[in-house]
Amino acid sequence: MEEIYVNVEYDKSVDSKPSQNQTGPRSSQRRFHGAVLSLGLLSVFLLAGLIYLGVHYHYSAAKLSTIKDNLTERLQTSNTKLSSLMEEKDLLNDSLVEMTKELERLQGLSKQKKTCPEGWRISCVTCYFLSDKSGSWDKGREDCKGKGGDLVVIDSTEEQRFLYTLTNEDTWIGLSDREEEGTWKWIDGTPKTLTYGAVWQSDNGGGDPRWGEEDCAHLMPYTNEWNDRSCETSLRWICEKVA
Incomplete structure (x- = not known):
């Protein structure tokens, strides 16, 4: 019996795997999943x-x-x-x-035009009167008030100099420490702070009982001093009032 041979050649061009350009259900699924993930x-x-x-x-x-x-x-x-x-x-x-x-x-x-009563002298807008009699500090103040003024309160160097033209002897001014020993005040209540060039001589009699309590102040023009003295001492006084 004659044998028959069949020559079958394998075609390598035929591959069971799909090509890269091949489309199909699996490729579409991958793209879908990628879009969902994004x-x-x-x-x-x-x-x-x-x-x-x-x-x-x-x-x-x-x-x-x-x-x-x-x-x-x-x-x-x-x-x-x-x-x-x-x-x-x-x-x-x-x-x-x-x-x-x-x-x-x-x-x-x-x-x-300012004028002062007879017997008074004017300086600026103030009238001054030097008493022609002597007496205690209280008597001098009483006399000044009776004339419409009060004992002089010195508040400037100019006023101090003017007063020295009125008197050359011991003369009462409106300064005392009667309310509190050692605290000197003017009769208008202001404290003594300046003496306007005068020397302040205050020793309350130096403790000598002959002089008593020296609670009132007076001018001493010939020595340019303010001095304390017993208020009962008999001296002249200076009054002042507004012109």
Whole structure:
């Protein structure tokens, strides 16, 4: 029996695996899954961004609210201070107006011709009287008041010099420490602070009982001194009053 051989050649060009350009159900699934994954990641990023923006917004809003409250409080404080300053300004203006009126009044008076009663001497706008008799400090003050004035209160160097033209002997002035020993005050209540060039001689009699308590002051023009003396000593006195 004759044998028959069949030559079958294998075609390598035929492959069971699909080519790279081949499309099919598996390729479509992969693309779908990749798109879903990308969308999922994008959603996560978007959600994270929204959460960050939300937290940042609330933080910023709280911070802005605090800043607003602080600014509001400062503004109210500034308005209060401004109101107080305006009131003070108005008071100062009113005071300035009153002082201006008073200055004008005094200037008007100073322009008027000033005269003093007979026996008195004038200096600036003040009249001075040197007594022609002697007596105690209290008697001198009583006499001055009876003439519409009081014992002289020295408050300037010019006045001190003028008084030296009135007298050259011991003369009572309106200064004493009767209320409190060692605390010398003028009869208008002001404390003695300056002597306007005079030497202040106060020793309360040096403790010698012969002189007693020396609680009243007098001028000593010949030595340029103010001296304490017993108020009962008999001296002349100087009165003063506004012209």
